[in-house]
Amino acid sequence: xxxxxxxxSTRGIEAxxxxxxxxxxxxxxxxxxxxxxxxxxxxxxxxxxxxxxxGLMPASAGSINFAGEDIAHLRADRRMRRxxxxxxxxxxxxDLTIEENIRIGAQALxxxxxxxxxxxxxxxxxxxxxxxxxxxxxxxxxxxxMLGIAKALAADPRLLVMDEPSAGLSPLFVGEVxxxxxxxxxxxxxxxIAEQNIxxxxxxxRVYVLEGGRIRFSGTVADMSGDEDLRxxxxxxx
Ligand code: ATP
Numbered sequence: 001x002x003x004x005x006x007x008x009s010t011r012g013i014e015a016x017x018x019x020x021x022x023x024x025x026x027x028x029x030x031x032x033x034x035x036x037x038x039x040x041x042x043x044x045x046x047x048x049x050x051x052x053x054x055g056l057m058p059a060s061a062g063s064i065n066f067a068g069e070d071i072a073h074l075r076a077d078r079r080m081r082r083x084x085x086x087x088x089x090x091x092x093x094x095d096l097t098i099e100e101n102i103r104i105g106a107q108a109l110x111x112x113x114x115x116x117x118x119x120x121x122x123x124x125x126x127x128x129x130x131x132x133x134x135x136x137x138x139x140x141x142x143x144x145x146m147l148g149i150a151k152a153l154a155a156d157p158r159l160l161v162m163d164e165p166s167a168g169l170s171p172l173f174v175g176e177v178x179x180x181x182x183x184x185x186x187x188x189x190x191x192x193i194a195e196q197n198i199x200x201x202x203x204x205x206r207v208y209v210l211e212g213g214r215i216r217f218s219g220t221v222a223d224m225s226g227d228e229d230l231r232x233x234x235x236x237x238x
Contacts, residue, residue, distance in 0.1 A: 091148025105154030142173035
C-alpha cells in the first residue's frame with residue numbers, strides 16, 4: 001500500500017522580525033488525522049511559526065504545501081478557506097457574544113450552513129448554548145477556551161492549528177481541553193498544537209521540539225522519552 005500523502009508539509013521555513021531572524025529552516029509534516037505537538041520554551045519561535053503557516057506573517061524563505069497545493073503565496077483568508085483554522089492564544093473576541101464569535105468562525109460558510117454549524121457547536125459544548133447571547137468576556141477561562149475551539153471548528157477545517165490552548169488555564173481545565181481535543185481527533189480532524197504544557201503529550205501522535213527557531217527533535221512520545229536531555233527538560237525527574 002502506498003503511504004498516505006501528508007496533509008501539511010513545510011520545508012525550510014525561515015522568518016524574521018526586521019533584521020532579527022527567528023526561524024531557521026523549519027520542516028514539519030502533519031499526516032491526515034494526526035495530532036502533532038510542537039513543544040518549545042518561551043521565545044523558541046512557536047507563535048511565529050504558526051503565524052507564517054496560517055498567513056498572518058510572511059515567511060522569508062521556505063515552502064508550505066497543504067493538501068497537495070503550494071499555499072505559501074496565499075492570503076490568510078484563502079488558507080482558511082482551504083481548510084486551515086487558527087486559534088490564537090486569546091482565541092475569541094471578548095467584546096462579542098458567544099453566538100457572534102461562532103458566526104465569525106463560520107463566516108466562509110453559507111447562512112444555512114453557518115446556522116447548522118453553530119447548532120453543531122452548541123451540541124458539542126452545551127454550556128455555550130445556554131450563554132449564547134452573553135459576551136465572551138463573561139465566560140470563565142475554561143469556557144472561553146471551549147468557545148475558541150468552537151469558533152475555530154465552525155470553519156469546518158481539515159487542520160486545526162492552536163497556539164498554547166493551555167495558556168491561562170488551571171490544571172483542571174487543561175485536562176478538560178486535552179480531553180476535548182482528543183475527542184476531535186477521533187472525529188478525523190488533524191491538529192497542530194504549539195504548547196509548553198506536556199499534558200498534551202497524552203493525545204500527541206508525534207512531537208516536534210523547537211529550540212531557538214530550529215527543530216531540535218521529531219518523533220513519537222516514546223522516542224522523546226528515550227532522549228535524556230529532553231526527558232530532563234520536559235518530563236522533570238521522570
Ligand atoms: P511564547 O511561548 O513566549 O509565545 P514562542 O515560542 O511562541 O514563545 P515567538 O513568540 O514566536 O516564540 O518568539 C520568537 C522570537 O521572536 C522571540 O525571541 C521573540 O522575542 C521574538 N519576537 C516575537 N514577536 C516579535 C515581534 N513582534 N517583534 C520583534 N520580535 C518578536
